[in-house]
Amino acid sequence: MKYKYIDIENKLLIELNEEIDIDTCTTLRSVVDGYILKYNPRECELDMEKVNFMDSSGIGFIAGRYNLAKMLGCDLVIKKPNASIRKLLEMSSISKNIKVV
C-alpha cells in the first residue's frame, strides 16, 4: 500500500497493491483509517488497479471505510477495480453508494 496526500485539493490517494482477503484487510483497515483520520480529506480515493484479488472481506473493508468517510464528510472513490472486483462490488449493495471510476 502506498499513499499520497494532495494538500491543495484536500485529497487522499491510497494505492492498494495487495490481495484483499480477511487476512490482509485487518491491517489495511487500521492503516487506511489512520490516514483518513490524520488528514480528514474531502475526498479519499482507493486506487485498486494493482489489486488482482479481492473477496467479500474486501467488500466489508470498503463498506467500513465508506462509513467512516461519510461520517467525516469525505467522499470515497474506488478507482480502476478489475472486472472480477467490479462484479463483486455490483453484487453488494455498496456499489449504489460508492463512486466507482
Add this chain to the structure above:
Amino acid sequence: MNNKIELIVNGILENVSVVRVCIAAFLAKQNITIDELSDIKTAVSEAVTNSIEHGYVETKGNVNVIAKIANVDNMVFLVVEVKDNGIGIQDVGLATTPAYTSKPELEHAGMGFTIMETFMDEVVIDSTIGQGTKITMTKRLRTVKE
C-alpha cells in the same frame, strides 16, 4: 484427464491465500478463462474464510481442502470440498441469506455463501453442530470436444 489434490492447512487466516494459490496452480493446466479462475479463487477463499472465522471460534483445527477434476459424460467438472471440524452452522438458511453476518462488528459483508452460489454451479452445505461443516462446490469447466 482426472486429477486430484488434497490440502490440509492449519485453520489460521494466513492460509486462506495459501489455499487460493494452490487451487490456482492446480487449475493452471485446465483450459479456463481468467474470469473463471478468478471466480473459483473467490469462492474457495470464501469457504476457507468461513471455516476459519466461523467454524473455529473457540477451538483450533485444520481445514481440509480437496480439489478434483473429473470428466463425466464428456464434460469436465471441478469439485472443491472444504471441510472443517469446527462448531458447525446453527441455521444454514440464515447463514446463506445474502447480507446476513453473525459478526457485523467485524465489518463482514455477509456475502460468502452468496458469492459461492453465484460463482460456482452448485454448492452443497453439510453441517453438523459440534462436528463441523463440509462445503462441496462444483463448477462445470468445459465440454470435451469429440
